[in-house]
Amino acid sequence: MRAIKSFTLGFGMVAIPVRLYGATDDKRVGLLNQIHSECKKKLKQPKFCEHCNRMVEAGEVVKGYEWQKDNFIEVSADEMDSIRLESNRNINVEGFAKPEALEDPRWVKDSYFLSPDEPGAKAFVLFAKAMEAAGVVGISKMSIRDKEQLCAISSFNGVLLLQTLHWADELRDYSEIQVFASVSDQEMEMATKLITAMTKDIKLSSYKDDYRQALVEMLQAKLEGKSFEAPTPKKQEADLADTLLKSLEGLEPKAPVLG
Secondary structure: OOOOEEEEEEEOOEEEEEEEEEOOOOOOOOOOOOEOOOOOOEOOOOOEEOOOOEEOOHHHOOEEEEEEOOEEEEEOHHHHHHOOOHHHOEEEOOEEEOHHHHOOOOOEEEEEEEEEOHHHHHHHHHHHHHHHHHOOEEEEEEEEOOEEEEEEEEEEOOEEEEEEEOOHHHOOOOHHHOOOOOOOHHHHHHHHHHHHHHOOOOOHHHOOOHHHHHHHHHHHHHHOOOOOOOOOOOOOOOOHHHHHHHHHHOOOOOOOOOO
16 A cells, blocks of 8 residues: 555654555546547646736746736745645644534545654554543544644554544535424334345445446447447335335325325
């Protein structure tokens, strides 16, 4: 595995040199590009300034922050470097919390692994085991890809799992789309039976990305000059769940049961 970045993990007076690794792979097939229909080559996006009505050279391109519609403040690379925070080099655990603090699934963004450099191996293992024994996660901040991220760190099978979190003001208020409706005891009983009938031992590893597989097969067929037949959707066979659902639809009142 190739490390993304090196940090110093700190809690209390302890400092541990660590490396950050991606914990997941994005298996999506590459995005479709705009190509020239005649030569089948990728089209490049020209840097064109509509205000000056001309093409812009690479040396003329700078970064800017839009503070009003179509009004930008230019920011230089030196100015960006001047506001680098401690979190750009260090991941300091500021406190520990019970996992219940993250029970709202909207908090979690991306997952990474932390693994120690050799000099910090013992302290790293001690830290991971102590957190696991206490049943807590460490809350910290980390800067990566020009952004400071709120993080939760937890013990995970001999490494540390670091999950970046959304900031509180990034979680949207959903009160205006909340739905409330009254349901009868009979409706509740039948819906519970339906859920119970569909509850089974599910292994997430058994689920596959059918769309990605079909796309790969289509592209492979086109490369080989073969025809491609899109897979037909599987028909759902009638089972107990279908029977219960039909029972739900037949309940009084006639209005949609769960809608």
